[in-house]
Amino acid sequence: MTNKLNPGKIAQLLTKSTQQMDEATLSALANARQNALNRRSVRAPVFTLTSASAHSSVRWTDRLIPHSAQPWIAAGLLAAILFAGTSYWQHVQEQQIDETDVAILTGDLPIEVFVN
Amino acid sequence: MKGFVHFKIPRPIVAVFLLLCLTSSPCSAAAPSWRSLTPTQHEALAPLVGQWDILPEIQRNRLLKTAKYYPKMTPEQKQRYHDRLEKWSKLTPEQREAARKRYRAFKKLPAKERERIKQELKAEQAKKAQQSAASGVSAAPATNQH
Numbered sequence: 001m002t003n004k005l006n007p008g009k010i011a012q013l014l015t016k017s018t019q020q021m022d023e024a025t026l027s028a029l030a031n032a033r034q035n036a037l038n039r040r041s042v043r044a045p046v047f048t049l050t051s052a053s054a055h056s057s058v059r060w061t062d063r064l065i066p067h068s069a070q071p072w073i074a075a076g077l078l079a080a081i082l083f084a085g086t087s088y089w090q091h092v093q094e095q096q097i098d099e100t101d102v103a104i105l106t107g108d109l110p111i112e113v114f115v116n
Numbered sequence: 117m118k119g120f121v122h123f124k125i126p127r128p129i130v131a132v133f134l135l136l137c138l139t140s141s142p143c144s145a146a147a148p149s150w151r152s153l154t155p156t157q158h159e160a161l162a163p164l165v166g167q168w169d170i171l172p173e174i175q176r177n178r179l180l181k182t183a184k185y186y187p188k189m190t191p192e193q194k195q196r197y198h199d200r201l202e203k204w205s206k207l208t209p210e211q212r213e214a215a216r217k218r219y220r221a222f223k224k225l226p227a228k229e230r231e232r233i234k235q236e237l238k239a240e241q242a243k244k245a246q247q248s249a250a251s252g253v254s255a256a257p258a259t260n261q262h
Contacts, residue, residue: 108234114216
């Protein structure tokens with residue numbers, strides 16, 4: 001056991017071993033590598049955003065608003081839109097009821113026509 | 117437990133949900149008493165002077181909204197409004213809602229159909245008036261005999 005293993009030799013041995021592997025194993029390894037790369041590419045933006053100031057390809061939104069505040073601002077905008085929509089819908093409903101009441105109370109048909 | 121962490125609802129979403137729950141709860145402004153109404157409102161709601169303060173708040177608010185239209189009404193419409201206000205205020209909320217539904221259904225009918233119904237109702241009313249007048253005339257001698 002006088003042979004010392006250096007990184008270059010290890011790489012050579014691994015390459016040699018890889019060449020000896022059967023096709024199914026190689027295919028499984030290739031698939032696993034691809035899956036790992038796919039997962040990494042999905043997470044990459046999160047990593048990029050956390051180091052936004054140091055990065056050259058920073059999104060314009062990150063320059064304007066701190067990344068940590070973005071979900072809150074998005075949630076605030078969503079809440080404002082939903083609230084405005086609900087308020088407007090309620091206002092329209094109320095106005096329709098008022099107009100109907102006035103029409104019943106002032107129309108040329110007696111109230112009994114609609115009540116009975 | 118790791119899988120559960122993946123489905124954790126983000127805090128901003130929870131905040132939006134809570135905010136909407138709080139803001140969407142129905143809240144009606146306190147209805148004013150008869151004394152605190154404006155002169156225009158007094159004029160519009162005059163038939164309800166005796167019962168205004170005992171009406172439910174929601175109904176008072178609704179009537180105040182209809183009173184806003186009063187200044188723009190024609191004299192004939194004002195008269196009808198006054199004539200019908202008391203009866204309208206005595207209806208239950210369900211009866212009022214049913215009346216609104218019937219009115220909306222009536223409004224959706226073609227103009228010709230609406231006119232036909234109006235004519236039929238007028239004829240029916242005239243017939244009833246005639247009948248009541250006739251029964252009143254025939255009833256009068258009967259009451260005189262006692």
